[in-house]
Amino acid sequence: MTSRQTRTRDRSDRGIPEATVARLPVYLRALHSLQDRGVATVSSEELAVAAGVNSAKLRKDLSHLGSYGTRGVGYEVEYLVYQISRELGLTQDWVVAIIGVGNLGRALAGYGGFASRGFRVAGLLDADDEIVGEEISGLTVEHIDRLEDIIGERGVSIAVIATPAGAAQGVCDRVVASGVTSVLNFAPVVLSVPEGVDVRKVDLSIELQILAFHEQRKAGGPDEFDALDGAAPKAAAPPGPPPGATPTQYVEAVEA
Amino acid sequence: MTSRQTRTRDRSDRGIPEATVARLPVYLRALHSLQDRGVATVSSEELAVAAGVNSAKLRKDLSHLGSYGTRGVGYEVEYLVYQISRELGLTQDWVVAIIGVGNLGRALAGYGGFASRGFRVAGLLDADDEIVGEEISGLTVEHIDRLEDIIGERGVSIAVIATPAGAAQGVCDRVVASGVTSVLNFAPVVLSVPEGVDVRKVDLSIELQILAFHEQRKAGGPDEFDALDGAAPKAAAPPGPPPGATPTQYVEAVEA
DNA sequence: AAGCCTTTGTGAATACATGCACAAAGTCGC
């Protein structure tokens, strides 16, 4: 559900696999939670359970960062927190701007997870004059006309796009032109960006559709519903056979 | 960024690869957009560009559903929309309940993508008496005490958890006990569920951390910042050497 | 009706990810 355009690996393959990178934040969260409970040391097995993965995978993931465990004992929580944070780039602050202050933008602005570790929201922007000037979570909403200035002056390096679908690509082009190379997109569109820019996508309706697929499968697969015509609670009208296609093709499609 | 517990494949391997399932909604959206523009037929190359993937992948993905294209021509948009919708289970309505009506829950309740195709929000629940009774997007917020009744009476099959982290597992246990087998989790915790229940996770701070990793990498990797001590704008204080570890280990970690 | 041109669908090659299972490395008790 997430797309990114990967460039060729720079540097002398410190290359951490993408799948591992995606799990490091989960481990980090589990570690913070252990830390809060005063736990000083943790085994790969315990941490794996807390993170919801299996322990071999966890160990292999961590081995990409270096050899930070102690055999017979486990991992020292504080030290591992630091190493993962460092690897993820959380030992420095990242400046974030949120563009689009609708329901979702507001929710994001108020989200504690931002401020907590390494991320600082430095701007809320919107095109609607009704909203501009409003104060949300300690920030005043600014007009999107000032986008380029704000990005430049405040050193924004991550843009969060929470605009309507129609506006997203335009906003994206502008933030990229202003030098931003990391974009988190909540709008339901595929953004196109030049090489070297990372886009990650969060898309509610895609997640729901994936769940629907599995839910349907648990209930016996799609065929059963469509075979008998009124079975589904409120079935969408199946379109007729494909207008342009040959009959043969349609028969195959239905029977296969 | 998304976890699910997969069961053994049922049925006579109609098994569509998970990676493909995750892309079908993207294709579907691109197709809808073509449909709105009145396009009747599309080639794999065109559709692939619109969906942000390469065309071979698109064709292989579609081939898992059946043989719905016409060689020399392409795919008929309307027909393909129907086939993908059917495969994803969108030809029937899915009843959704949103639990937790904070900023995020409100944003979700108001999100158009829900109603649009196949999903119907049939309940907004919260534990806070201040919020219960409030009307949001045409629905009245109900008390979470009625969770089990609501799920049963209204046939909820997908639960969206948008509660604070601390409440999420408890809520999850309750919805699962009430028979829900698909959960979309926005709370920053790893939910544990019995076999057969699908959980998908949407996690803002994880996405940001992944972006930060790549952003840092573009800037030259983690080492440069930590080598000279004041380089990072506001570097977190690096913890001393691992208290319990032997000196040898630390030296390795730093020098390797 | 024959041949050219386009585009699908898929075998085969490659790349990436997961999980098992165990040797190596360390701790701790005696």
Add this chain to the structure above:
DNA sequence: GCGACTTTGTGCATGTATTCACAAAGGCTT
């Protein structure tokens, strides 16, 4: 100070996903 016990780190086998490249299949033109 030694041996038993624990837990890491990783080689290897397996499984999944991506990409290439092309034969087969259809439409369209003449």
